Amino acid sequence: MIRASLQPTASREYNVIGKSVGERLQALRQQRDMTVPQLSGPELPEEEVKAIERDVRDPDAAELRILAERLDCSPAFLGQGITDRQVAVLYSRTDRAEAALRAGEVRKAGQELARLGAEPALGFLPDLRRRVGYGSALALEAADNRPAAIEQLRTLLEEACSVRAETAAALADTEVELREQRISIALALCRCHCEVGEVQAAVQVGEEALEREEPLGWTDRLVELASTLLAAYIERGDRERMTQFATELLEEADRIRSPRAIVAASWNSAIVAHILGDLLEADHLSNRAMRLQATLDDPLAAGRLRMCMAEYALQHAPEDLDIEKIDRMLTTAYGELTAASAHPSDIASCLLSLARLDLLRGRPDRALDRGLKTVEQGVELVGPVAVEAHQLLAQIYQALGRVEEAVAAQTEAARELERMEALRRASEAWIAVADLYDGAGRPEQGHAALRRALACAAL
Template structure:
């Protein structure tokens, strides 16, 4: 009974044009006319309409056609036998389970195998899902270039919710890899495709909007980012969805923080944290804990103990989700910065070095921050040459980041640190790199160094 129910459900969702094409191809292989396939129970015209995709047969009719063609209903519905079809579906399920459990390597392996089998069998829906899951696994490993290619594939070939979900992932990957203009362009193209559909008022639409807003914020267009976040909050509140509302509040908090308004950012972040706790979205809840921890380090004075608690819990939780290597790297460097403020130079160095070992090359910003921490540790211990070398290395890494708002902030901080170790030429270069952005204030709380006391 279960198999019949499953086949009936598959018949209801199958692409009728693909089904008709398979029936027509098998009929030709068997050397049958449409009349011979129709037999006495069906009309030739009815068979013709089925083959052209104009009619969806009933399960009873499909069983008759399969019998006359010497095949199975599974072969007609999917192009492959049920066992092979189920094997592909199971492989995709395993990929998703591994992804949500935080095992990106296992997820990638399952997704690649299932995707290859789906492509060989021309199973469009499985190809779509496989490409999306593979993209997410690659994103989690920090392999942004291939992840972007996979998400672009899904956006170009899919419709409805799968396209919207892939659009979110595509915009996010482009943003995280530093291509802010393309992140905005790709996101807005997908958004425009759904503007007049019911999907425009879903959780996913809100998530796409705030992803675009975050790219605007990083590019320095804070007014547009703020307008988007405000609109997203209004939509999310109307949805009464904890997940969508949390995404909107979270990004609104990030925008306020970027403007230097930590006082305004903190309650927005707290609101998002409460909403995500309610919605049990473990990965985004952990990411938000990290964001709150970073905000607390920027406060005046910094709330170091609470920041360490948030960042530590965030890392522990992210390890068991599909979070990317970039998320984990930012956890490590945030903890390194916090321990530096407490005077625990050993932990600060170890965490910064772990960040440098794990952060992917496609996302240089956490590597820059970790290298700066190593310089600060050296400076606090009186090793001016090592500090200068680390700061110069950070400047080289930062040159690859681009001219977004967050990079400008780090340039500004790096310029001040270079001044402290008497690298005035490097400091001038860093100040020039930061000059494109205005209204920036030194965010990082620096330790008093031996250099300053001379």
């Protein structure tokens, strides 16, 4: 990636810092013994160069890059007098902030990224500005401020998809970097929408990104984006679409033969196989994903993958379950997640799965204790993890014969699914509420729950 072109010598550099854009342009042109006609061209006529030098108007980003290239300096230097050394410092600070975020130092990383975002020089460094904005959004997500992260990611994605960004990238020969940034931003936005239960918004972001990026060719990152979209289809309960899409995704991952892509595709495709009851395929895909993940240096992803595979085995294959194996997987995953400073919702989900395992072992009291502690001590639960918590508590209360509390928990799950617009799953959840009411001898409330189920099904 090109960060900045060569600047003038240090002595001359001093002479243009603190001046206006026009004054810097004129000074640099004269230092290079260039005339206005030599500096101008078809895309920037002579009269426009003169107008910029007189400060009659400011150049836009594309014009600034053209002029900077002809003057053999960086756009940041021409636009604001920012030197190569200052630009290098900004990149170094960004590198350190990203490293802190990866290490789980969320507050430290977020504060530094916020300070970087306020640097005026970023206006002339669009690739670095997007990096800083993306990192800041990830810090907000990790700090459980997903609404703010979503708002920031939306703004970033709109800018990264603009003609202005594409033009600037073409002039700087950074189209590949821009595309990777664009895919990463869309992936994070799709994931955040899904995490807060806005499943339909997640699907829309993922589908629009895939439609935009697929014609340019598949990459590791694009497969990861598509796998995130597949997760949104799973949360929406769209069996037909998720089945077809999982097959297509595996084919693309196998075609590009990248371990990272194959892990991403196999991960959620194994979940689809679990849901469809194809346990042999689910086992094959999950083992394949974990085997390849072990070759990649990413403990957080390894922990999430291990937890995810154990969770779906618990939910969709309880009859053939190797309880001790699942216990080992979840215990290992919990250690990996906590060591990697995973998001609290990931850790909560892992603990809820351990509570589910207690229930399967015939220990409902222990399951309830673990489940309630997870809910009380964890972050405010929303989206998929909230549904998971409420449905599990409903099952535990039912096993304990505490029907009223089971109804209340299952009702919360159904309402959360409605809020998520996962209407097929919401309909199933309301049917479960109706069954609980019928078992308690309360047919009127059961009929009301069935009407809610029918309304969701119709929508």
